[in-house]
Amino acid sequence: MKKILLLLVVLLFVISGYSQQYKNNWKSIDSRPVPEWFEDVKFGIFIHWGVYSVPAWAPANADIGVYAKYSEWYWSRINDNSDAGKLFREYHNTMYGEDFQYQDFAPQFKAQHWDPEQWAELFKRAGAKYVVLTSKHHEGFTLWPSEQSWNWNSVDIGPHRDICGDLTKAVKDAGLHMGFYYSLYEWYNPLYHNNLEKYVDDHMIPQMKDLVNSYKPDLLWTDGEWDHPSEKWKSTEFLAWLYDDSPVKNSICVNDRWGKETRSKHGGFYTTEYDLVHEGQKGEIQKAWEECRGIGTSFGYNQMETPDNYMTSDALIDMLVAKVADGGNLLLDVGPTADGRIPAIQQQRLFDIGDWLQLNGEAIYGTRKWNDxxxxxxxxxxxxxxxxxxxxxxxxxxxxxxxxxxxxxxxxxxxxxxxxxxxxxxxxxxxxxxxxxxxxxxxxxxxxxxxxxxxxxx
Structure with missing residues (x-):
């Protein structure tokens, strides 16, 4: 009996020790390897979809820099005084009037033609192995019934659907890995601007834990971290929970956007965006990494884009080859319309990539960079x-x-x-x-x- 009790004590000690494997500091958090599945999959689909999909506008052909052409930044752009902001504001006032508020777009985000199973089958046919949905962009509108975003989420207003939940089921049923993009900051949340610590404790971290506990994603892709260092975001505290105590502690992957100092330095896999590398050079990266970009000039749907703004299938496949050969993944974005359709030109590009991968996928999936x-x-x-x-x-x-x-x-x-x-x-x-x-x-x-x-x- 004593031996049995001793074994139980030892077992409890081991379990207790394991639950504290990762500490609240970057040295400990960075010691966790990126789960191998992430380096095997190579090709994923990013989805930017939200209230910004209603105006769906950005000056695609203006000479204003890469980031200023993002339609998902519509709310912020109509309120800033940059060259891009002037273009956005002129369009908004002409089309909707100066008194029309961004929030008034939300009821028009109806997703009435959305079929999550059709999306999942499209992504599978494209040869993608994982999907990352914007659960919440910088506008703060959540695609799930978040308690912290009352009446500013896809169940209370607009589609009246749990988009995160419905797409998670469809994607997992299709045999793909499911993940979520989540913006740490919110442009116009008063709590964020007036009491950052309370925002982090009572809004941001509860939302991220809700996503993880409710939908058990394989990937959490954070963004909007640049205003503050990771200490203010309590990033290592959250990641220690994620790696030790969450229901996906063994499989979850995260990126490197956890504070103004963390890109290409801390977190999980490193990220580049439209080939822009942050705080480091890609050639020096010894960790798993991923390039993300849209097929065109924007992540969110931009009705102003023409075929000339979209990469050709040839160029997209060449890019996939180059990223994988350099040891990375490609996370290619689609921007659905407000009613839930993926534009035909984007689907055509995905079909071509999928056809190529069906023939040549063994040279992509599960491969590694050749050192010579x-x-x-x-x-x-x-x-x-x-x-x-x-x-x-x-x-x-x-x-x-x-x-x-x-x-x-x-x-x-x-x-x-x-x-x-x-x-x-x-x-x-x-x-x-x-x-x-x-x-x-x-x-x-x-x-x-x-x-x-x-x-x-x-």
Whole structure:
């Protein structure tokens, strides 16, 4: 009996010790590895959808910088005196009148044509493995029935639906990972401006814990951190809870936007946005990282964008290849309309990416950066590695042979999707791939082409 009691005491001690594994400081929080699933998935879908989807406007072609073209910043822009703000305000006053308040858009955000299952199937067909929904942008409007956002959420007004809950179910049923974007700050919340500590304690942290406890996401993507250092946001305190005591403590991933000093320094995976790297250079990053951007110039839907503002399918696939080859993920944004439809041009881009991934996905999913890639530079050629296999990804079809150094052994070389033979020559630790002649009938891809070198590192 004494032995049993002793074992129980030891077990309780171990459990207690584990629950305190992560402490309230960055050294401890940063010691937690990014869960491996995040580095395996490589391609995800970002969704910016909210009250800003009603005016859905930004000057897409104005020379005002990248960030000033974000339609989701509509409320803030109509109230600032920047060059961008003047354009937003002129449009707003002309279209709606000076007395029309941003809050008056909320009842028009109806989502009447929204089908979460259709969205989930679209994202799955696109080859995405995870989804990140804006649960709350800087406007403070939540897409779930948050107690802290009474009458400023998607259940009390507008769609009258728990968008976070409905989409979470659809995405998880489709076999994808589900995550949430969450803005730490809010532009016009009086509590945020008058009593930051109370805002953090009584509004922000309860909302984040509610998201985690209610929907059990695999990813929490924070933003809006730049006004204050992480200490003021109590970020390490929240993350210690998330990693130790939350229902998703083992699987949850977070990014690096937890305070004005944290990007590319603290948190989980590092983030870049429209290729802008914050507080560091991408080449120096030794941690998991992710590029996020829209297909066009904005994250939220912008009715002013034309086909010229959207990246082509070719360019998007090339970008995916480049980010993955550099060890990162691509989180590509869609901006739905206020009634719940994803614009056809955005869907078409996703279909093309999905078709390409269906053929070439083994060179993307589960791969890692090849450390010898810099010693094997060729124009429009990238590399990924999975186990003993090396993938050679060509964003333009090669006009001549490709010589690759650092190859121990080769059992075969093939072009994914091509039934013909690929000739190669192995000499020492170097292999030369002879490029096959393709016809319209034998060409496996419209965009990037992938050569697979099997058992290159045995």
């Amino acid at each position: 890639a810099d010693e094997n530079k060729h124009d429009n050629v990238y590399y990924t590695r999975k186990g003993n296999d090396l993938y050679v990804l060509c964003t333009r079809f090669p006009e001549s042979s490709i010589e690759i150094k650092g190859i121990k052994k080769v059992s075969n070389v093939n072009l994914l999707g091509f039934n013909g033979e690929v000739n190669y020559k192995k000499s020492g630790k170097k292999v030369t791939i002879n490029i096959p002649q393709l016809s319209p009938l034998t060409n496996p891809s419209e965009y990037a082409w992938v050569f697979k070198i099997e058992n290159a590192f045995k």
